[in-house]
Amino acid sequence: MKRPPKISSITVSDVAREAKVSKATAARVLGGYGRVSQAVHVAVLEAAKALDYRPNELARSMTTGRSGSIGVVVGDIENPFFSLAVRGISDIARLSGINVILANSGEEVEAERNAIRVLLAKQVDGLIVTPAQAGDIAHLREISCPLTLLDRALPELDVDTVTVDDRDAALRATRMLTEAGHRRIAYVTAAVLSGDFRGAASRINTSTVRERILGFLEACREAGIEDAERNIRFGSRRSERSHASLVQLLRSADRPTAILASDSVVALDLFKAIRECGLGIPRDISLVTFHDADWTSVTTPPITVIDQPVYALGKSAAELLIRRLKGDDRPPERIVLPTTIIERMSVGGPLTQSDDRS
């Protein structure tokens, strides 16, 4: 109505009139509730067909309080990790006749907060969120509908959560590197950390990041590598600046002989930087990354990866959430999915000469 002339749509009342029954009766058959006689049932259906009636879900949601849609807030759908997870979520949602409203946070809390507010105003029945920052979660606490955390756990927020065994994965991957003889191993992540990191592993409360670092450090400790923390690189977002910092890392005198990357987009950047510096994989430097992205299997050499069950991650999150929507009130569950390492050709031993450090 109002400004847009609005193509007068057919309502239950119209159908009721056409079928010569009351609005209540027509609504019963159209809405599929209550009981109606067979005769009236077909009459209403015919009237509906004749008029080409289409239910207004909004009006329905209005009274039922259920909107039939869930909100999904991810960092960036462009990242294959998220798009695959979203695929998992929407496949499951569709099975339950639920649709997905997507929002990008760009990994920024402010955008995330805003997205959640809007989604909530839209009366989504539930939310799946990949929290951008673990320090700032007041807005997540306030959420009044079922919430499921995807990929990143929040120790202080006891809700359904699906993650992978990040710590163990990082441990195994790093161990693979130390066992190959590496001593100068870097861990490169896109996550940003405010303030100084040294010795503050416990301060990082984005589970994904913290757990991986913990695993990384544990493997280093096992191998007797000291001061491994100084080889952790934060903030390697896809940008000019971060690429430059990567190149700088690779050109430094005591450059690492092996690198563990936290996700495939950082790894791709790293791969390019390594080439740019004229270094060979795995001759000069070994590379392992989280996420079995497309490209990792077709490079020369192909990259050894930590294969996360990304689709399953999304699938499980959706299943958990939908179970809640159906009234399940078991205590919050924290599902940890196992990862496997796919060994390809990007790991080798360090060159002897690179073992003398400054």
Added chain:
Amino acid sequence: MKRPPKISSITVSDVAREAKVSKATAARVLGGYGRVSQAVHVAVLEAAKALDYRPNELARSMTTGRSGSIGVVVGDIENPFFSLAVRGISDIARLSGINVILANSGEEVEAERNAIRVLLAKQVDGLIVTPAQAGDIAHLREISCPLTLLDRALPELDVDTVTVDDRDAALRATRMLTEAGHRRIAYVTAAVLSGDFRGAASRINTSTVRERILGFLEACREAGIEDAERNIRFGSRRSERSHASLVQLLRSADRPTAILASDSVVALDLFKAIRECGLGIPRDISLVTFHDADWTSVTTPPITVIDQPVYALGKSAAELLIRRLKGDDRPPERIVLPTTIIERMSVGGPLTQSDDRS
């Protein structure tokens, strides 16, 4: 209400009572319409803050007829092409305070039809669709809200459309191949064609597929290549079966000496198949693909690609749609975005010996 106890939410009436004004007045300030005195304005705002009022967008949409969201139906978000386009769409949508409801069609008309029905019932203000099948578009015709076609034009449907210059792109890419001396060039696409194709290019009405084939054939004709149509391969979806068929193509006696792939996932599969067959790029076979996917730049050799402005594709589609939502009633526009060919190392001349055909 009803089954879920529903945490009684704060409504305008509650705020009105708290502020000691009428519901209408409270609604005016909360809804930001009409005129209210300064004093009452602050009073209502304070009451709202005190009660932590959050508007119910559903109710608002109910009366305004506008839902503030658009529906996006793509083939598969998992495909980087689509996820990037969706990124473009949602970035633009967010600027206008519109959110995106995402649906996957899996490239199947039935799912697409269903998704559109649901989206329409949810009262989306507009739709952006990448039609799965051009033959079956009755459901698109019936759409009663603004519709924008993404990446694929439909000759018989005169609505806003954003595509790339597929024909010219295919022409240029193929020409690059013929100029390098190739005579046996294959075009491999994931699209399915019902029935026999030969000589029926005009029968294909998915613009993307048709235009590209037309460009491909034109370049072949220019080069005096006869019966180029027999080298068009349809239905190369990511699956066991289609992979096998690719391998078969590569092992045949008169295997092509160059291939143009219609999208990056087909190309990736092709790349792997080529390796599997022990063939070298570009020594034994040249490869060019649509879409500058991540992986194409890091393989050895890197792949020459037709770079489509995918993000811009989504962006433009969203802009066009939103313009419509704002009341623009210019005749439907068909935007064709230019592509560029990024020459890398995957194109070479055919081996002499492979020129004798059986």
Added chain:
DNA sequence: TGTTATCGTGAGACCGGTCTCAAGTTGGCT
């Protein structure tokens, strides 16, 4: 055959907003 469940149906309230309309206030102008 009378009484009581059971069933089918209609009337109308309700969800939480928007918006029209009329009434009440205030102020400016003659």
Added chain:
DNA sequence: AGCCAACTTGAGACCGGTCTCACGATAACA
């Protein structure tokens, strides 16, 4: 002082569904 315009406010209809409740009719039971 008197009148009209402009502004502020409240009452209530409305959007398109769902759902409660009451009533009449039919069926089952004694």
